[in-house]
Amino acid sequence: MKQSLGKIVIFIILSTLLFSEDFIYKIDIDNNQPYLKEPIILNLEINQTNHNKVIFFKFDLKKSKEYIFKRIDAIDKGKHHFAHLKYSYLIYPLKEGKIDIEFKLKKRVTNDESLSYSYSGDRDNIKLLVTEDSDIELPPTKLNVKPLPKDTEIVGDFKLKYHCKTHKAKSYQPMPINVEIKGKGYLPLIDNIIQSDRNITIFRDKPIIKSIQLPKDRLYTIEYPMAISSNKSFSLKPRTIKGFNPQTKESYLLSIPKQDFDIETIDKTTLIDKDNKPKPLERDFLWLRDIIYYIVIFVAGYLTAIAIEWRRGVKPKEKSTLYHKVKRSRDKRELLQILIATNQEQFKEIIRELEESIYNNKSISFKEIKEKLEKEIA
């Protein structure tokens, strides 16, 4: 009777509420009295009822130390003005007794104008969608978590496989050993799957975890790659792991039986390494030599720069080149060309006079104008 009752899916509709006439929501879970670490499914459905607005919803579960969760499905069937969302979560309770699953829901209201403006942007010019956001308080979903039977290490329906490649080896030669736990339920992570022993050395690698999401659970395959070595024959103690299957409400045992390993002792003298490889570190002063090189190069560069600057500085200062050009000019046309090339406003009047003389045959004294210019420039 108990088993048949356990198989019946308890479908509890926790709440169906209407919020500010804008939307209705519905939250349901398949079991509100789970065992510790037993997976439960939570579904949320939101339907917009006020179709005059454009509403977006953002929903998630609040993080807590009392449970872990994973979103396994999210369906958005709605359109603007007709939002319709469905979310599904897989939750594992991590604490016995009463716990609250809390939610965070944000409602983002906007209008068609803002929406069209945000659509008008392109890849390089994304326009912000302006919304009025409000946080919606949803009542938490309460769970009454039942404790596990004493000494339970894994929760779910799991099988164990182990494999030793060899049971015979030489002293200190590592022997690979592989343990695999596979099944549905809570992540079966076990710290010391092979218990330590003073006479043996255990080399442990990180467990390899593979998982597949099932509609209402998760399928795990965990591989523990290890190797063991010793200098004499030894026996690996048997290991028993107690598991609990919440579906059948029954405990079960997974075990690795006692393993005997035969070690062939070898002559230790052949293991002794007589050469120092790599050689021990010796003190050297190469770093000091390098620093001196750097300093010498820096000083040489610095002095060269100073020498170049000094050579530039001692060059005799030439008289204005324009002065010489003006002095060398032989006729009005040549002088005009020199003044035009200077592109200076101060010669505007002289340029005009020269132009008048060259192109309008106005008489001016070349000698006078040249002397006037020479004085001005000097």
Add this chain to the structure above:
Amino acid sequence: MNSKIEQLKSELSKAVIGQESMIEGLIIGLLCEGHILIEGVPGLAKTTTINALSKALGLEFKRIQFTPDLLPSDIIGAEIYNPKEHTFSIKKGAIFTNLLLADEINRSPAKVQSALLEVMQERQVTIGDTSFQIDSPFLVMATQNPIEQEGVYSLPEAQLDRFMMKIVVGHNSIEEELTIMRKGATKSFEPINTILNREDLEILKRELESIHIDEAIERYIVQLITATREPEKFGLNPEDMMYGASPRASIDLYKASRAKAFLRGNSFVTPADIGSVVHNVLRHRVVLSYQARAKGVEIDEIISKIVETVHIP
């Protein structure tokens, strides 16, 4: 000088103290339908000048601050989707104006620069399927800050070529600075009145067409441009120049020297008119070689050498 131009200059001097070369460059740009690139440190009345010019001419003025996140659609405009009506409507960008100040053009990446420079050349904008003509007059005054080199995108030579002139704006003289300081502190700058309109501007452009340019002067212009391409033919050092000026430079020098003669009140172009605009026209078009730059040679020195070397008619 034409009295209208004189009035315009005097009106602009109410708001802008000094900076004659920038004002003259803008007027030349307006008359010749060319665009101006200004290089100078911040605070040299670049915005004030173009704003004053727009008021004095009764033209529309807009300013775009180029930033790294500016997008082509911010300049030319974009199509906006209206989901209610399922239609797209066009929102015109800042380019739809008469006078545009493109501030710190080298702060934006190449795609934004080329969006602006394309409109400058074509005077037409295409948004979606629709093409729009930009109303005349259309003058772009772009500025470059020469101090900062970090986080700037230098304009490529091909795009610089689209600017008619590059004017280097320097600081004011001490006397000008004193006037600016006094007027700025007491907020006593006089308001700018509209003294010319579009029709007046068109008349000025037509008057400009009548300025005579002799064939010898035309040949002189071509020789100046050729000297930038084949410096060895004119006895100049070919190692100083990497690239010479394009045919667009010849056209712009021709137009600018005619405008300069017009502004000087002459009815014909003289070598002095060419000489006073040649630096502005060629400064951004002739590319100095690495050797010349390493020697610390300035582009203006090279242009002066060319003017000195090519014989005037």
